[in-house]
């Protein structure tokens with residue numbers, strides 16, 4: 001398995017000229033900056049079902065509560081073909097070990113949210129749909145992190161999403177040869193601070209989920225899948241400075257015996273300033289990391305919290 005997390009991406013975002021008009025829609029930060037640390041896999045569902053490039057535009061149309069994917073000019077219906085393709089392709093991508101999916105915004109095939117849906121012949125659309133391919137993928141595999149490229153232009157959203165991808169990638173690598181109860185507990189234990197900083201409620205819920213699953217004698221593979229599905233559903237919500245600062249304070253609290261009064265005052269002030277938005281996250285984290293190393297207590301739990309992805313991806317300098 002590649003050490004870089006495998007990320008599925010709508011092909012047009014990778015610069016492939018597969019859009020209905022023969023254009024691409026390259027998302028350059030992904031292809032030219034983050035792409036060095038990810039294994040990007042392009043997927044174009046419309047080309048996948050045999051539509052050529054260029055091709056007529058298609059749209060989502062709702063009639064009698066059923067949403068279909070149609071060519072509004074000819075009336076040709078692509079719904080069944082797209083569902084069939086999406087099921088097969090999603091299974092294949094997951095078997096190949098993808099750790100996330102970046103979808104093209106607004107597309108009737110790839111869009112994740114607020115995609116236009118036309119009601120019968122009404123020329124005005126409601127923006128409340130999801131692309132058909134994406135609908136199938138997210139229904140079949142709710143434990144895999146997904147996002148639209150538009151959200152990745154915000155560094156906070158990008159850092160949050162790519163952290164989720166790396167969290168998933170670790171989970172996949174550990175479970176590759178089958179899960180055991182002790183592997184699940186170790187994974188949870190090493191990710192406690194990460195979860196506390198990104199989705200604090202999930203940390204407690206996931207601990208309970210593991211305990212209940214083990215008590216009930218559930219198969220570890222089943223518990224691990226439930227674990228990741230629950231974790232990713234909580235991680236969908238963007239974290240905030242308060243939650244991250246709370247996780248930092250948690251670390252300081254455990255370090256107290258090794259820190260001088262001045263050390264503690266200095267780090268507490270930096271965390272306070274970060275919480276108020278006066279300093280970037282890297283300011284208190286760098287000092288925290290320094291003390292962890294100096295005291296010889298840096299563990300995988302700390303490193304997964306402090307650097308959930310390679311520093312060279314450049315996101316830690318922007319959050």
Ligand code: SF4
Pocket residue numbers: 010011012013018019020043044045046047104107109110
């Ligand atoms: S949005 Fe999806 S279906 Fe449309 S060109 Fe891009 S990859 Fe293909």
